[in-house]
Amino acid sequence: MIKVEIVKIQQELDIVMARQKGREMSKLIGFGAVDQARITTAVSELARNIYLYAGTGEITFEPIEENNKIGVKISAIDKGPGIEDIKKALEDGYTTSGGLGAGVPGVKRLMDEFFIDSTVGVGTTVIVKKWHKK
Amino acid sequence: MRIPILKLHDLLLVSIQVVLDDKSALELQEDLLQKIHATNAEGVVLDLTSLDMIDSFIAKVLGDMVSMAELMGAKVVLTGIQPAVAITLIELGISLPHIMTALDLEKGIELLKDNGVVHP
Numbered sequence A: 001m002i003k004v005e006i007v008k009i010q011q012e013l014d015i016v017m018a019r020q021k022g023r024e025m026s027k028l029i030g031f032g033a034v035d036q037a038r039i040t041t042a043v044s045e046l047a048r049n050i051y052l053y054a055g056t057g058e059i060t061f062e063p064i065e066e067n068n069k070i071g072v073k074i075s076a077i078d079k080g081p082g083i084e085d086i087k088k089a090l091e092d093g094y095t096t097s098g099g100l101g102a103g104v105p106g107v108k109r110l111m112d113e114f115f116i117d118s119t120v121g122v123g124t125t126v127i128v129k130k131w132h133k134k
Numbered sequence B: 001m002r003i004p005i006l007k008l009h010d011l012l013l014v015s016i017q018v019v020l021d022d023k024s025a026l027e028l029q030e031d032l033l034q035k036i037h038a039t040n041a042e043g044v045v046l047d048l049t050s051l052d053m054i055d056s057f058i059a060k061v062l063g064d065m066v067s068m069a070e071l072m073g074a075k076v077v078l079t080g081i082q083p084a085v086a087i088t089l090i091e092l093g094i095s096l097p098h099i100m101t102a103l104d105l106e107k108g109i110e111l112l113k114d115n116g117v118v119h120p
């Protein structure tokens, strides 16, 4: 049994922690090298957004299973300022911090399923899944 | 721990062997520019073989580092980007269009020679 893991994001080094957990978990679940890199990169983007925009939050890693496939579900949750225009945040190149604006749209492309919910003044939740055949 | 920058003839060589957190990436950016200034090196090979992922922040730092070095008059070649890293970078939407790259350190040095940066 692979355990559910939670990484709290409070300081910059926690981004590296989350990345390592993502890598570890995707290895355990049996993802190949490219998917491991996709998952690790997505986690890094989500963790950095929490650190940068919300200050603190947490990332949960859960093994998932459905019919003949297994995978990982990653939830990035914060109680930060929220995103004013989610549609814009999903566009390549949109940034409010002088970044590349590649994070959110990139995560969506790197993973198989993508869900985002954000309310100004309440916080942001991003849930993503990656699957592979058993 | 700062990432070591080696001088070889008129070249600077950097091989990233640590887990690259944001702070180390920014420190490397600063250290490299200082070292270019101090040594008058006109070519830099930055080997990324050990990096198992490059996210948008690290990509931006690397891209900026290349542009900044270029402003000073030094050419930078990135080498050794792993297949999985190349795939995820493109999927992220980052293509590093104006950056010189080579398969490995040796080919990186050759590329600088071909461009007349290093004199054989």
Ligand SMILES: Nc1ncnc2c1ncn2[C@@H]1O[C@H](COP(=O)(O)OP(=O)(O)OP(=O)(O)O)[C@@H](O)[C@H]1O
Binding pocket: A045, A049, A050, A053, A054, A078, A080, A081, A082, A083, A089, A094, A095, A096, A097, A098, A099, A100, A101, A102, A103, A104, A105, A124, B056, B057
């Ligand atoms: N957790 C969050 N809380 C509040 N705002 C967020 C959050 N995540 C993203 N955003 C907003 O969405 C924008 C787009 O995010 P995205 O990650 O795509 O780009 P970026 O962080 O600006 O740059 P990059 O990730 O390329 O370094 C951000 O600039 C920010 O305004």
Ligand SMILES: [Mg+2]
Binding pocket: A045, A048, A049, A099, A102, A103, A104
């Ligand atoms: Mg981001």
